[in-house]
Amino acid sequence: MHPAFSVIFLTTLIGVAQGLFLAVFAIDLVSYIGLSELPMPSFIVAGCAMSVLFAALGLLASFWHLGRPERAWRAATMWRTSWLSREVIVLPAFLASVAAYGFTYATGSVWSIPLGVLALIACIALFVCTGMIYACLRFLQEWASPLTLVNYFLLGCASGFTFATLLASLLAPAYTEVLATWSIGLTTVALAVRAAMLARNARLRPKSTVQSAIGVKHPKVQQKSQGAMGGSFNTREFSHGRTRGFLRSVKWAFLLLAFPLPALLLWLGASSGAAAVLALAFAVQYVGLLAERWFFFAQANHPQNLYYQAIS
Amino acid sequence: MTQLALVIDLNVCVGCHACVTSCKEWNTSGVAGFLSDENPYDKDPTGTFFNRVQTYEVGEFPCTETVHFPKSCLHCEDPPCVPVCPTGASYKRKEDGIVLVDYDKCIGCKYCAWACPYGAREIDEKQQVMKKCTLCVDRIYDQAIPEAQRKPACVVACPTNARLYGDIHDPDSEVSRAIRERGGYALMPEWGTEPANHYLPRRKGTVAVDADQVSRIDSPLNVDGRIPGTLAALIAEAQAAADPASAPAAGGR
Ligand code: SF4
Ligand code: SF4
Numbered sequence A: 001m002h003p004a005f006s007v008i009f010l011t012t013l014i015g016v017a018q019g020l021f022l023a024v025f026a027i028d029l030v031s032y033i034g035l036s037e038l039p040m041p042s043f044i045v046a047g048c049a050m051s052v053l054f055a056a057l058g059l060l061a062s063f064w065h066l067g068r069p070e071r072a073w074r075a076a077t078m079w080r081t082s083w084l085s086r087e088v089i090v091l092p093a094f095l096a097s098v099a100a101y102g103f104t105y106a107t108g109s110v111w112s113i114p115l116g117v118l119a120l121i122a123c124i125a126l127f128v129c130t131g132m133i134y135a136c137l138r139f140l141q142e143w144a145s146p147l148t149l150v151n152y153f154l155l156g157c158a159s160g161f162t163f164a165t166l167l168a169s170l171l172a173p174a175y176t177e178v179l180a181t182w183s184i185g186l187t188t189v190a191l192a193v194r195a196a197m198l199a200r201n202a203r204l205r206p207k208s209t210v211q212s213a214i215g216v217k218h219p220k221v222q223q224k225s226q227g228a229m230g231g232s233f234n235t236r237e238f239s240h241g242r243t244r245g246f247l248r249s250v251k252w253a254f255l256l257l258a259f260p261l262p263a264l265l266l267w268l269g270a271s272s273g274a275a276a277v278l279a280l281a282f283a284v285q286y287v288g289l290l291a292e293r294w295f296f297f298a299q300a301n302h303p304q305n306l307y308y309q310a311i312s
Numbered sequence B: 001m002t003q004l005a006l007v008i009d010l011n012v013c014v015g016c017h018a019c020v021t022s023c024k025e026w027n028t029s030g031v032a033g034f035l036s037d038e039n040p041y042d043k044d045p046t047g048t049f050f051n052r053v054q055t056y057e058v059g060e061f062p063c064t065e066t067v068h069f070p071k072s073c074l075h076c077e078d079p080p081c082v083p084v085c086p087t088g089a090s091y092k093r094k095e096d097g098i099v100l101v102d103y104d105k106c107i108g109c110k111y112c113a114w115a116c117p118y119g120a121r122e123i124d125e126k127q128q129v130m131k132k133c134t135l136c137v138d139r140i141y142d143q144a145i146p147e148a149q150r151k152p153a154c155v156v157a158c159p160t161n162a163r164l165y166g167d168i169h170d171p172d173s174e175v176s177r178a179i180r181e182r183g184g185y186a187l188m189p190e191w192g193t194e195p196a197n198h199y200l201p202r203r204k205g206t207v208a209v210d211a212d213q214v215s216r217i218d219s220p221l222n223v224d225g226r227i228p229g230t231l232a233a234l235i236a237e238a239q240a241a242a243d244p245a246s247a248p249a250a251g252g253r
Helices: A005-032 A041-065 A069-076 A083-107 A112-135 A146-171 A173-202 A210-214 A233-237 A244-257 A260-272 A275-299 A303-307 B018-028 B111-115 B153-157 B174-181 B230-242
Strands: A221-225 B004-009 B051-060 B063-072 B090-092 B099-101 B122-124 B129-131 B163-167 B198-200
Touching: A005 A041, A005 A083, A005 A112, A005 A146, A005 A173, A005 A275, A041 A069, A041 A083, A041 A146, A069 A083, A083 A112, A112 A146, A146 A173, A146 A260, A146 A275, A173 A244, A173 A260, A173 A275, A210 A221, A210 A303, A233 B122, A244 A260, A244 A275, A260 A275, B004 B174, B018 B051, B018 B063, B018 B153, B099 B129, B153 B163, B163 B174, B174 B198
Parallel strands: B004 B198
Antiparallel strands: A221 B051, B004 B163, B051 B063, B090 B099, B122 B129
């Protein structure tokens, strides 16, 4: 598939927003039931504000993907059948509930915990919607797996917790270490899942062949023309247009940038308490996630490509 | 229930692209607006088409066969492109099974194109809405045109009659009979999309040749009983008569 930067930014930004909210709300809950001391309110409020900001940026990026953004509201109508439509509903709901939770927390209202639970439900629903948009396309075999959902969830959590660690080092230093530990843990599990995904995809056998595509049962079938010489939507939308070598480099880049490097920086930053190092950890991990998402799209081989093997 | 569809005979298609041009002409002139092109008369021309004819080579040289393969939306009976559409712009008509896009609702998110395994949908780069074959829905019901022409433009244009059109749910229709009797098949059956459009397979060409034709029994120079090699024998005889010394057939050295 052609990796569209609008969707790459959308999925990575809302992932950070969701993970960050989960980190902040977890700390709020833990202190609420009295297992730890109360964090500085500014940490919770700033966390919610940043989460809303990331989610809003993601929403903005998604508009950029549409050919007719002025009609975007229509996308909320088919939630009965379409995961994309469900995401279109759940994303603003998540954004609004996190904002409401942060606001009630700041004002000290008793409603903050119920609203936080609401935001938590929206957050999980959003992870499911985003993952299912890809996992439900059964003939995109690289995506059609529960691993896709788990990967979106873990990478969102990992990057969100990394940002929360940075925020804690500035506003609630007592929580820096525990958040860093969680963040490193999530990053490690995410690496394991991503590696499992890579291993699964490397062993995939395409169900469709050029023989089933045109229905000629001969072992040797070769395309000679695709009916257009200057390319078409089909040649632009479904291929990344890069070499195998480039793809491989992106893979190794994200395997390094999204996982071990930020984990190392998190450990360094948390043990020294240096916010700059934690900021670097987040930046490196985010760049790694951009590469990871690019690769996620590029690796998916659409069966329609069987009809677009040769120009003339 | 009706399910209108095309049945395309790959044994007959000669790859002339008449259906492509006829489709483009009809559908770019319709009420739904043009099908945009970029650089149509320049380097790297590209544009929106509902129908394309592709060519495949089957076998290994010198034993190869050329297959011309017209491809358009197959109006699947279980279309994966429809439920994924977030706006409801993509839908399948109950009354005749045609899968359509409402260009006034489409937001151009391209998700349906991802969900079609056949690459049958193309975004219109100018209008930024999704387009695909409509089975000429604005033509097949038009009472203003002669009844014989109330068929998709590609079907009317095909010079070899490779494109049949009709209701595949009616067991007595021309298309149903063709599918049944001539081995009609669906593309990529592995995805369970149940395409309504079917293809008729290539048939191995056989030419009946009998011994009489090889020996040219109908040649005016033929003399019965001097088969085979009637003609060669006559020539040798003529040469011997003209120049007995050089004629090998005369013998007597
Ligand atoms: S061929 Fe593609 S676009 Fe047409 S109905 Fe089937 S899945 Fe949808
Ligand atoms: S591109 Fe248009 S028709 Fe296709 S899924 Fe999006 S809104 Fe629906």
